[in-house]
Amino acid sequence: xxxxxxxxxxxxxxxxxxxxxxxxxxxxxxxxxxxxxxxxxxxxxxxxxxxxxxxxxxxxxxxxxxxxxxxxxxxxxxxxxxxxxxxxxxxxxxxxxxxxxxxxx
Numbered sequence: 001x002x003x004x005x006x007x008x009x010x011x012x013x014x015x016x017x018x019x020x021x022x023x024x025x026x027x028x029x030x031x032x033x034x035x036x037x038x039x040x041x042x043x044x045x046x047x048x049x050x051x052x053x054x055x056x057x058x059x060x061x062x063x064x065x066x067x068x069x070x071x072x073x074x075x076x077x078x079x080x081x082x083x084x085x086x087x088x089x090x091x092x093x094x095x096x097x098x099x100x101x102x103x104x105x
Contacts, residue, residue, distance in 0.1 A: 034043040035050040044050040065074040066081040070088040075081040090100035 034045060035047050036043045037050060037053060042053060044053060065076055066078050067074045068081060068084055070085065073084060075084065086102040090102055092101045092104045093099070094101070
Protein backbone atom coordinates (compact mmCIF):
# COMPACT_ATOMS: atom_id res chain seq x y z
CA UNK A 1 0.00 0.00 0.00
CA UNK A 2 1.19 3.52 -0.62
CA UNK A 3 0.00 7.03 0.13
CA UNK A 4 0.84 10.52 -1.09
CA UNK A 5 3.21 12.55 1.06
CA UNK A 6 3.27 16.37 1.38
CA UNK A 7 4.94 16.75 -2.02
CA UNK A 8 2.20 14.76 -3.74
CA UNK A 9 4.43 11.82 -4.55
CA UNK A 10 3.62 8.33 -3.35
CA UNK A 11 5.42 6.86 -0.35
CA UNK A 12 5.07 3.43 1.23
CA UNK A 13 2.72 3.19 4.23
CA UNK A 14 4.21 1.58 7.30
CA UNK A 15 2.53 -1.36 9.00
CA UNK A 16 1.69 0.87 11.97
CA UNK A 17 0.03 3.50 9.75
CA UNK A 18 -1.93 0.83 7.92
CA UNK A 19 -3.11 -0.67 11.23
CA UNK A 20 -4.17 2.77 12.49
CA UNK A 21 -6.00 3.58 9.24
CA UNK A 22 -7.92 0.31 9.40
CA UNK A 23 -8.95 1.05 13.00
CA UNK A 24 -10.14 4.53 12.09
CA UNK A 25 -12.23 3.19 9.23
CA UNK A 26 -13.77 0.41 11.36
CA UNK A 27 -15.77 1.75 14.34
CA UNK A 28 -15.96 -1.75 15.84
CA UNK A 29 -12.17 -1.94 16.10
CA UNK A 30 -12.07 1.19 18.27
CA UNK A 31 -14.95 -0.11 20.41
CA UNK A 32 -13.03 -3.32 21.07
CA UNK A 33 -10.20 -1.41 22.75
CA UNK A 34 -12.41 0.07 25.46
CA UNK A 35 -12.02 -1.11 29.04
CA UNK A 36 -15.21 -2.51 30.56
CA UNK A 37 -16.20 -2.81 34.21
CA UNK A 38 -17.02 -6.43 35.02
CA UNK A 39 -19.56 -5.37 37.67
CA UNK A 40 -21.70 -2.75 35.90
CA UNK A 41 -20.55 -3.03 32.23
CA UNK A 42 -19.65 0.67 31.88
CA UNK A 43 -16.81 1.19 29.39
CA UNK A 44 -13.83 3.53 29.56
CA UNK A 45 -11.30 4.54 26.93
CA UNK A 46 -8.35 4.07 29.29
CA UNK A 47 -7.38 1.49 31.87
CA UNK A 48 -6.81 4.24 34.46
CA UNK A 49 -10.33 5.58 33.83
CA UNK A 50 -11.74 2.14 34.53
CA UNK A 51 -9.56 1.87 37.66
CA UNK A 52 -10.85 5.17 39.04
CA UNK A 53 -14.45 4.12 38.35
CA UNK A 54 -14.01 0.83 40.15
CA UNK A 55 -12.27 2.44 43.11
CA UNK A 56 -14.93 5.13 43.56
CA UNK A 57 -18.06 3.22 42.58
CA UNK A 58 -18.21 -0.51 42.01
CA UNK A 59 -15.50 -1.69 44.42
CA UNK A 60 -16.85 0.74 47.01
CA UNK A 61 -20.23 -0.99 46.89
CA UNK A 62 -18.69 -4.35 47.77
CA UNK A 63 -16.61 -2.91 50.64
CA UNK A 64 -17.82 -1.67 54.01
CA UNK A 65 -19.11 1.87 53.86
CA UNK A 66 -19.57 4.47 56.58
CA UNK A 67 -22.77 6.51 56.49
CA UNK A 68 -23.29 10.04 57.73
CA UNK A 69 -25.98 10.28 60.43
CA UNK A 70 -26.83 13.84 59.33
CA UNK A 71 -27.29 13.26 55.58
CA UNK A 72 -27.27 10.45 53.01
CA UNK A 73 -23.55 10.55 52.13
CA UNK A 74 -21.44 7.40 52.45
CA UNK A 75 -17.67 7.00 52.63
CA UNK A 76 -15.31 4.05 52.27
CA UNK A 77 -13.02 5.28 55.04
CA UNK A 78 -13.92 6.26 58.58
CA UNK A 79 -11.49 9.19 58.44
CA UNK A 80 -13.24 10.67 55.42
CA UNK A 81 -16.60 10.34 57.18
CA UNK A 82 -15.25 12.06 60.31
CA UNK A 83 -13.96 14.98 58.22
CA UNK A 84 -17.35 15.23 56.50
CA UNK A 85 -19.27 15.20 59.80
CA UNK A 86 -17.39 18.35 60.80
CA UNK A 87 -19.34 20.19 58.07
CA UNK A 88 -22.51 19.42 60.03
CA UNK A 89 -21.24 19.95 63.59
CA UNK A 90 -18.99 22.98 62.93
CA UNK A 91 -16.75 22.33 65.93
CA UNK A 92 -14.38 25.27 65.44
CA UNK A 93 -15.79 28.50 66.86
CA UNK A 94 -14.10 31.89 66.49
CA UNK A 95 -13.33 33.40 69.92
CA UNK A 96 -13.82 36.92 68.56
CA UNK A 97 -17.08 36.81 66.59
CA UNK A 98 -18.53 33.41 67.54
CA UNK A 99 -18.87 32.17 63.94
CA UNK A 100 -18.52 28.39 63.62
CA UNK A 101 -16.40 26.54 61.05
CA UNK A 102 -15.69 22.93 60.11
CA UNK A 103 -11.91 23.46 60.13
CA UNK A 104 -9.69 25.55 62.41
CA UNK A 105 -8.07 27.40 59.54
